[in-house]
Amino acid sequence: MSDKVVTKPGRDTRWNRILYGFWRVVIGLTLRVYTRGTVEGRENLPDGAFVLAPVHRSYIDTPISTWVQVRRMRYLGKDSMWKWERLGKMFTAMGAIPVSRGSIDREALKRCIDVLTSGQPLVLFPEGERKDGPTVHPLMDGAAFLAAKAGVPLVPVGIAGSDRAMPRKAKFVFPRKVHVIVGEPFMVDTDGRGRASRAQLGAATERLRTEIQALYDRALDRIS
Template sequence: VQGLHHIPEDQSYCIIANHQGGFDIPLLVGYMPRSVGFIAKKELRYVPLLSTWMKAVNCIFIDRSNRRAAAASIDQAVEQIKRGKPLVIFPEGTRSRGPEMNPFKSGSLKVPIRSEALIIPVTIDGSYLMKEANGGLLQPASVTLTVHQPVETAGFKDEQTQELAQLLQQTIGSALSGAGPSAKH
């Protein structure tokens, strides 16, 4: 883990990270200095045990197929961050299952903008090697988490989410060993 000193102790923040594989969440939970919740697809709300844990760590479930419900989830996430409870957002929207990133969905960045929280960009490099690269079989792998310098959201508007998404994708991509700053298309 590199750059943990970039995470503030006394400020609201939102972690924006790439999403390579199924072990990204346990890695972030294990290595971040404060307890973090996640924005997760609503289907995970119904997975026994996992859903209980997710609710305990203040995850926000989002229905990506229902705009009104998704907007309510965004409002809930904004309020949670304002109360000082950090959230992790994977703006790719799903796992890339490899070293490259999927394009970032700019709408996911409305949460840190509206909450006026710091964005902490985090690169997860190599987690897909633990499972996704092996046909689902678990295997040890070397994984690096890089915590980048915070990005201020003050002054950003909802209309600038695409610009912010590009900046964050470049920042996060700069620490990927296999893909560089580019994304899958």
């Protein structure tokens, strides 16, 4: 068995869309029925490419994010998932993009920009790894950077209840209510050529944190 890491970003081919749609039904929609999942704010999603930026409280936030639209979206995943070539091809077909954690992965950033400039939406959890509690933690500026570089909107998202449905160290999903709210998109200020200053990225990231917090608070109210 090959231990080669597959690094191709994967095009939005018909086969990829079919495979993504299959797993979206098998995992995403099954999970939605099981958790009585509800979504509001779908009308806020832009046409074309965008960076979807949800709060992150559980492993199931990734399949939950597929609820917001039928169209294939792309995700970042640990590069170790691509250790075996056949599995790597499947993950890529389903929309995942390999990234090395713990360092600045410039190749992954390039793949993300390629995905966005080709018109595909990208899901990126700006808190990084899973966090705990009702307060949105300080965000990394990667979401703002990619949105600025590709010239696409940032879309904040609140997901409430996923940490109850699958808490840390849980081995299975509990039938707990999950509610998702999609916020209004906004653009990152740039110089017009996809270049944002450190101050502009910081301002966009702080705005994103504020809006995710407001959406998360509203979503928590819906399940309380």
